[in-house]
Amino acid sequence: MTRLKQGRNGTFGIDLWATIAAYALALLMIVLATQLHAQTHIPLHHFTNTPDGWEPWGGLVMDQAGNLYGATQYGGADHQGFVFKMVPKGSGWVVYPLYSFQGGQDGSEPMARLTIGPDGSLYGTTTLGGASGCCGNGTVFNLKPPPGVCKSFICPWTETVLYRFSGDSDGGQPEAPVIFDQAGNIYGTTVYGGSANDGVVFKLTKSGSGWTESVLHSFTNSPDGEYPAGGLVFDQAFNLYGTTAGGGEPNGGTVFKLTPSGAGWTETVIHSFDGNTEGGGPRGGVIFDPAGNLYGTTPFGPIANGSVYELTPSGGQWNYSLLYALTSGPDGVPGPLGPLAIDAAGNLYGTTYQGGDVYGVTCEYGCGSVFRLAPSGGGWVYSLLYAFLDTDDDFPVDGPILDQSGNLYGTASGTFGGYGGGVWEITP
Secondary structure (H helix, E strand, O other), X not given: OOOOOOOOOOOOXXXXXXXXXXXXXXXXXXXXXXXXXXXXXXXXXXOOEOOOEEOOOOXXXXXXXXXXXXXXXXXXXXXXXXXXXXXXXXXXXXXXXXXXXXXXHHOEOOOOOOEEOOOOOEEEEEOEOOOOOOOOOOEEEEEEOOOOOOOOOOOOOEEEEEEEOOOOOXXXXXXXXXXXXXXXOEEEEEXXXXXXXXXXXXXXXXXXXXXXXEEEEEOOEOOXXXXXXXXXXXXXXXXXXXEEOEOOOOOOOEEEEEEEEOOEEEEXXXXXXXXXXXXXXXXXXXXXXXXXXXXXXXXXXXXXXXXXXXXXXXXXXXXXXXXXXXXXXXXXXXXXXXXXXXXXXXXXXXXXXXXXXXXXXXXXXXXXXXXXXXXXXXXXXXXXEEEOOOOOOOOOXXXXXXXXXXXXXXXXXXXXXXXXXXXXXXXX
């Protein structure tokens, strides 16, 4: 996968007074951001590569007891990725190592958040591995706790690889989490593979002691999209919805729907992004509100660094609305890469990979941010909840999650002070 990198500032020729004003504004922004940091942002864990992981690109999932689970793309005992559990204890959190990927047949580089399955165990994907040698096309895996009571700090969980992708017609390199239907079947996406090597939507069905894969749709760029990097969601009729980061018409990415039809599935593009006035490159998938409306993000455009949008069903069609054009970072730097979260009041929460209104001061184009959009009088009010600094674990890739008290939790992939990203909490 092409890694996101910060750009280079090539601006010259600013006059003296403009420079003084810019520095004064930058100093004020640092003070405000530091105050906000002290009030709302709590670093819960810094990753240190071995044995506890490096660069968490996927976000977090929380169980009913309030424990957090996640994965890092790198690090762990074999430097191939790491799965962890965080348990609240007193005023802090204890991190438990669950599994270190070994590469090869085992899988490597998990980039997506985990899923707690119907049986209470963990399910996920690795982007690489699954084949002998280097490097494979990824896996779907399951992690189960050891039988009995764990009597030590380190009690590794048992991994079972449910499916190994070949990179051909069956898909390759999944970057998104999996979901389950009521029958216990698993659904997900791969970024590559399929009939045109533009990615697939797949289903895994339990078959005896193993799992059988079937491809529900192979993407072909135009008009149906390419590179589905985000996860899937079901509606109440068990239709599937997701996004593609590219393709469609005119190649700004799509939101798609898959409807079960006889023995197969029918894909419908419910929106194609123009890449300009609407933004483009949606990677984070979509979420539903209780009324059946869809919400999602784009990392680029239409004004600066991404957008938040809504799709409303109407007479068999879907109406697109731009809810907010994000301007917390300069034009062209990545905004939201992950999905949104929604609370009971209908407020939307998300992260931006860069930006944060302190760009050019701590990080060249901003270290990322956490934001909220609140419905108000037929519109939406934007609030910057936190702007990451270069002294934080910065550059959040995935979106946040909410607990029952309204606290936000997430991961950040950036490195500082020898750390390899971290886990954070933001309190209301």
